[in-house]
Amino acid sequence: EAEQLKQLIGQSSTTEDGHTVELVANIGSTKDLGTVTENDAEGIGLFRTEFLYMNRDSLPTEEEQFDAYKTVLFTMGDKPVVIRTLDIGGDKDLPYLDLPEELNPFLGFRAIRLCLERDDLFRVQLRALLRTSVYGNLKIMFPMVATLEEFRQAKALLEEEKQSLQDEGYEVSNNIEVGIMVEIPSTAALADQFAKEVDFFSIGTNDLIQYTMAADRMNEHVSHLYQPYHPAVLRLIKQVIDASHAEGKWTGMCGEMAGDEVAIPILLGLGLDEFSMSASSLLPARKQLSQLNKQTVTDAATTILNQQTNEAVKDYVTDQFLN
Ligand code: PEP
Ligand code: MG
Numbered sequence: 001e002a003e004q005l006k007q008l009i010g011q012s013s014t015t016e017d018g019h020t021v022e023l024v025a026n027i028g029s030t031k032d033l034g035t036v037t038e039n040d041a042e043g044i045g046l047f048r049t050e051f052l053y054m055n056r057d058s059l060p061t062e063e064e065q066f067d068a069y070k071t072v073l074f075t076m077g078d079k080p081v082v083i084r085t086l087d088i089g090g091d092k093d094l095p096y097l098d099l100p101e102e103l104n105p106f107l108g109f110r111a112i113r114l115c116l117e118r119d120d121l122f123r124v125q126l127r128a129l130l131r132t133s134v135y136g137n138l139k140i141m142f143p144m145v146a147t148l149e150e151f152r153q154a155k156a157l158l159e160e161e162k163q164s165l166q167d168e169g170y171e172v173s174n175n176i177e178v179g180i181m182v183e184i185p186s187t188a189a190l191a192d193q194f195a196k197e198v199d200f201f202s203i204g205t206n207d208l209i210q211y212t213m214a215a216d217r218m219n220e221h222v223s224h225l226y227q228p229y230h231p232a233v234l235r236l237i238k239q240v241i242d243a244s245h246a247e248g249k250w251t252g253m254c255g256e257m258a259g260d261e262v263a264i265p266i267l268l269g270l271g272l273d274e275f276s277m278s279a280s281s282l283l284p285a286r287k288q289l290s291q292l293n294k295q296t297v298t299d300a301a302t303t304i305l306n307q308q309t310n311e312a313v314k315d316y317v318t319d320q321f322l323n
Pocket of ligand 1: 255
């Protein structure tokens, strides 16, 4: 079994009928790069940079961040590296920031909301990212975007910092793709409009599911409502993918769902371009994809989206595509 998987190293992630997708990895620190390389990731689909800020008592400096981002880019060579800007708040606290106590942290002051308000710390991160852009194939991603204005503000700050760096004599790449996570239903609903302005989407299903179903991802009393295959969730995913393709952009997924064997045939059928997962899931996913037929799963999409429940979708996919 393990030997069989090893034979997939160096191969592309291609279906039985010749459709190729990108299989990339989620990381939380440069320490994860060893297993990422061993498991033949085709890039990084999500670098959760908040871990650089956690378990310490002050903000990481521009230089510290620069070193970390550069290491990731350097290790990955010319492969794509999607680095997500700070996603703190919700379940992830930074004691030294003195964030307000909130009744509903998952609906509160977190991620891009905090970064736009505290642009002093956001600008430091943007500078570090921009400075590393000449060392590899960097893509920058903003988390928890709920409105077009938030994206525009974040992008404007990025442009300002780029200009400042260039004025200071730094070299900055002109080919940095700038995208957003789609993890809030408002953004999925307005995906056609976002798609005109962003370079890519990455669907964050860990949050998209909780916000769509109104079921806290940490609360065991409502975990039965946390339903990844619920047709409502799948229809949002389809809408996002279709909207990106209509504008010639690409859509990835970096929530847990992207590496899930029941979800993979569904997502392939909906046209997902990039699957980002923990390194240990990469080769099993490549194997599964090699045994799937893109045309068959595409034909099944309508049936899947017309199911009424999470269970019905799961049963249908298991019966049709898992052996
Ligand atoms: C997500 O919400 O799916 C995601 C990848 O982000 P995080 O799990 O870090 O919230
Ligand atoms: Mg999230």
